[in-house]
Amino acid sequence: MHTNRVQKFGLFLGAAGFSIFVLAWTGVITGAHTLFLWLSFSLMAAGILINTYGLYGGHTRGIKNNHVWFNTLTGRGLLGWVSGIVLTLFYIQLYWFADSLSGLISMFDPLSYLLTGGKASQWFLYGTVYTFLIFFLGIKFIYKYRHNRYQVIRTISVIIFQVLFAYAIPHILEAFNDYQGYFGKDLKQIWPLNYYITESYQLDAMSQNGVSGTFYFFWGLILFLIVTPVFTYFYGKRWYCSWVCGCGGLAETAGDSFRQLSSKTRSSWQIERWVVHSVMVFVLLMTVASLWPYFSGKDYKLSFITITTPMFFYSMIFLLVLSAIGGGLLYWKRRHPLLLVGTIILLLIAGALSFGYFGGVKDIFSVNSRSIKKVYGFLVGSAFAGVIGVGFYPLLGNRVWCRFGCPMAGYMGIIQRFKSKFRITTNGAQCISCGNCSTYCEQGIDVRAYAQKGENIVRASCVGCGVCSAVCPRGVLKLENGPEEGRFDSNPLLITKDGVKLNS
Ligand code: SF4
Ligand code: SF4
Known part of the structure; x- marks a missing residue:
């Protein structure tokens, strides 16, 4: 691929x-760290x-992905x-x-003193580089997709x-404050993506920090219990994955050049479903297993409310049973095995918790919660989210973590799939089967297969990035929030190379 002089100067x-x-x-x-x-x-x-200008400046309207498969960096x-x-x-x-990394970390000391008043840690270094890249x-992403309003606005949102x-x-x-739990690090983190909230030292910090600690406690609950399901119902999981989340933000910006590398095979779709839902179940079990010993047998004091053991127990049972009823009703309607399995798991957890409460048992799954957390922290929190999730961008695509590992994506995916207004509609008659949409779907969805049939795309894994729609030369795809009725119904007409048929 020809690299022009402006690009070369930028690269230099x-x-x-x-x-x-x-x-x-x-x-x-x-x-001379500051310098x-x-x-x-x-x-x-x-x-x-400068490189961005050299790459995309002075071109005609439209998104340019020329030569991505022939480039040694973006073509594996x-x-x-x-x-x-x-x-x-x-x-x-x-x-x-x-x-x-100590030499590199100390180079960040001046900035850390300026912002936090203390020395830099490896996480300060990481957070700074991460934010710089996003x-x-x-900006590079916005310039590349500048002709598409949706891409511009959602990227500004992610940056902010x-x-x-x-x-x-x-x-x-x-x-200005003492450490106040994990929200002190990132106000937009939500359980189950951020499972740290179940750590006893985080809960202690919230309990010991008066009104602000109490605020963080309820902020976390509201984000998980109200904001996430309500927003996902109305807008699909894109409100978080493509507009808010930092992992998604890095994937969309730093990882944009690698989106075509996501596997579109049926087997990777199967692996994705197994892995992401297993991680979700793992987080749920781990959370209940670690919260129960913390809340059982003692009062948890916040600034204007004290949570007693019975209060905690009955609230958890209420949530678990309510979710199980919701899952059961949806199963009744959709007959999807995932819903049945989820419902059974929720009821089993409620049973284990009851056993703990009435039987006076702390380790309700017969496993020490600390050891479960260690395994999860190593396998998922570090190895999957960091090493594979970002390290493998140039090999497996930019959304490996979001697609295969993120429990938050799994949670929202279930809502998006079964109880949401979001879908991508397809105007099959206009599709020329070029395959651009499937190629650039970072979640490995074979968008073209739906477009060819004129079928709505209602997939749990779709993060609503809108790139399939942006790269479609025929305006076939539209991200929409509409009535639930007819969301799953396929187009009654099937347009094939042999003519138009009834889609029975
Ligand atoms: S189907 Fe389209 S909107 Fe959904 S993840 Fe793929 S490219 Fe993004
Ligand atoms: S990009 Fe558009 S025209 Fe091309 S296959 Fe996808 S839906 Fe069809």
């Missing part, structure tokens, strides 16, 4: 900025912006593999060998949520 600046990171990482740079930090970020920012070539390996090694260091590669709610506000709050 970006590489120069990144090399400062490498020099700090390897211990060559040990002082080097700003120099590296400025060079990388300028590099991204040598550079793709090298990048995947380097990213993976970085994540391994970040999670398990943070000491080896911001500047978000990351910069303000996940980065600036929590860090500034940290400078």
Whole structure:
């Protein structure tokens, strides 16, 4: 692929900025941190912006994905593999060998002192780089998709949520407050994506921090119990996955060049369903298993309410049984095995909790909750979400975590699939079967197969990124929120190469 001079200049600046990171990482740079930090970020920012202009400026309207399969980075070539390996090694260091990053971490001290009043940690380094990438590669994304209003607005939204709610506000709050639980780190995190809320030290922090601690406690509950189901019912899971979430934000911006690498095979769809729902069940079991020993046999005091053991027990039973009834009713209507399995699991958990309450047992699943958390934290929280989820962007596509691992996506996916107004409608008669939509679906959905049949796309995994619609040359696909009636009904007419048939 031809790289023009503007692009080359941008790449040169970006590489120069990144090399400062490498020099700090390897211990060559040990002082003048403020200078080097700003120099590296400025060079990388300028590099991204100039490269973006060289790549997409001066072209005709429309989204350009030319040569993605022939590019060594985006077509799983040598550079793709090298990048995947380097990213993976970085994540391994970040999670398990943070000491080896100490040179790079100290380069972030000046910024950390400015924002939080303390020294930088590996998570401050990570959060800063993460936010930087979403911001500047978000600008690149907006410029690339500038002719599509939906893409522009949702990307601005993702940038604002990351910069303000996940980065600036929590860090500034940290400078003024004692540690107040996990919301002190990211106000838009929601259980089950962020399972840390079940940690006893997080609950202790909320209990010990008066009104603000109480606010964080109820903020978490409201996000999970009210905001998530209501918004997903009205808008599908896109409201979070494509407009708010930081993982989704990084996937859409830094990972945009790799979206075509997601597997579209039927077997990967099957693996996806098994894995994502297993992770969900795992989180639910882990949460109940760790909350019960914490709340049983003692009162939990917040600033204007005390949660006693019976209060906790009956609230949990109410939620579990209510969800099971909802699942059962939906199963009655849709006859989908997933709903039946989910309903049974919820009832079994309610039974185990009752056994714990009436039998005075703390480890209700006969497993120590700490060991379950350790396994989950290692396998899912670190290895899956970080190492594979981002490290494998250049190899498996940009939404590996969202598609196969994220329990929040699993939770919203069930609502989106069975009780939501969201769907992608298809005007099959206009489809020319070019396959652009399927190619660029980061969730591995074979969009074209639906479009050819004129069938609505109602899939649990769709994150509503809208890229299938944006790249369609015929305007076939439309993301819509409408009445539930007729949402699953296929187009009565099937348009095939042999003519129009009744879709029986
Ligand atoms: S089907 Fe379309 S909107 Fe849904 S995830 Fe795929 S590309 Fe995005
Ligand atoms: S991009 Fe549009 S025209 Fe091409 S296969 Fe998909 S729906 Fe059909």
